[in-house]
Amino acid sequence: TTHNVIAEVPGRGARAGEIVLIGAHLDSWDVGQGAQDDGAGVAIVLAAAKQILDAGRAPARTVRVVLFGNEENGFDGARAYGDRYGGVRHQLVGESDFGAGRVWRLRSRVAAEALPAIDALGGLLAPLGIAAEGNQATPGPDAGVLMRRHRWPAIELTQDGTAYFDVHHTENDTLARIDPATLPQNVAAWATTAWVAAQA
Numbered sequence: 001t002t003h004n005v006i007a008e009v010p011g012r013g014a015r016a017g018e019i020v021l022i023g024a025h026l027d028s029w030d031v032g033q034g035a036q037d038d039g040a041g042v043a044i045v046l047a048a049a050k051q052i053l054d055a056g057r058a059p060a061r062t063v064r065v066v067l068f069g070n071e072e073n074g075f076d077g078a079r080a081y082g083d084r085y086g087g088v089r090h091q092l093v094g095e096s097d098f099g100a101g102r103v104w105r106l107r108s109r110v111a112a113e114a115l116p117a118i119d120a121l122g123g124l125l126a127p128l129g130i131a132a133e134g135n136q137a138t139p140g141p142d143a144g145v146l147m148r149r150h151r152w153p154a155i156e157l158t159q160d161g162t163a164y165f166d167v168h169h170t171e172n173d174t175l176a177r178i179d180p181a182t183l184p185q186n187v188a189a190w191a192t193t194a195w196v197a198a199q200a
Contacts, residue, residue, distance in 0.1 A: 002027065002069030004077045007046075009053050011062040011198065018061040019085070020197040021093040021152075022048060022190055023142055025071035032173030036164060040178060040186075041096035041140075042067055047183075048190035052198075059198035061091050068142040071097070078142035082149050092197040093147055094155040095140025096190060099167075100178045101160030103130050103189045107137040110153040117200040124192050128185055130157070155197070157189050 005026065010016060024041030028034020049065045068077030092110075106125055108118045115135065122132030137156035139147055147154040160182075167173040 002076060004069050004081055005067040007049065007065045009049055009059060009063040011060055012058040013060060015060045016062055018089045018091050020059075020061050020063045020091050020194050021066055021143070021146070022063065022194050023066040023068055023093070023095040023140070024097055025068040025077065025095075025142055027070050027072050029072060029169040029173070031169070031171045032167070033175060034173055035175045035178055036099040036167050036173050037169065038071070038097045039175075040100035040183070041098075044096045044100075044183065044186045045190055047187040048194060051187065051191040052195055059195060061198040063194045063198055066142075071141050075142060075145050078145040082146050086150050090146075090150070090152040091200070092155055093139060093143045093152050094157065094190075094193065095143035096157070096159075096186065097140045097142075098159045098161050099164045100182050100186070101162065101164065102182045102185050103128070103157045103159050105156075105158035106130050106132045107156040107158065108135050108154070109137040109139065109147060109156075110135065114153060114200075117196070121193060121196045124196065125189055128189055130189060155193055157186075157193065159186070
């Protein structure tokens with residue numbers, strides 16, 4: 001038995017029922033601690049949502065953090081989420097699931113009419129060292145399931161994965177392998193992305 005864990009920064013006004021989903025997954029490969037896959041992602045999206053919450057100004061759309069159950073063995077959490085919320089308008093979906101390296105690229109998968117909003121987001125992320133690069137995003141495993149099944153717009157914040165597969169699904173996936181200095185940039189990128197999507 002597994003469960004998704006869902007938290008929200010409630011939206012305000014006419015678009016509060018629309019969702020900007022930022023996610024990660026709770027389960028991990030059993031030989032390690034799961035710090036990179038995907039404890040780091042869980043921490044990043046939770047901290048991003050808390051930044052929005054702490055700003056004291058409600059977003060127009062609801063920012064929903066979804067921590068998915070069972071990404072590793074069948075995407076049960078993503079499929080259950082889609083079954084439950086498939087009829088709810090999702091403005092954007094994305095997932096942090098590639099360790100704790102710095103984000104270096106922004107990619108989207110949105111309709112052509114939404115590309116100006118993505119361009120504006122790219123301008124805001126550029127000072128963080130993030131380059132905008134096309135509309136062929138792979139938004140993370142669970143978010144990818146939702147994007148394909150429900151045709152929801154998606155975002156990818158690509159992290160530096162240079163050392164990711166040195167630890168991925170091994171006993172070396174521990175907290176000691178995370179550089180805490182990379183986390184604030186990730187959090188800032190996800191908070192900015194979620195806020196812009198919620199307001200656009």
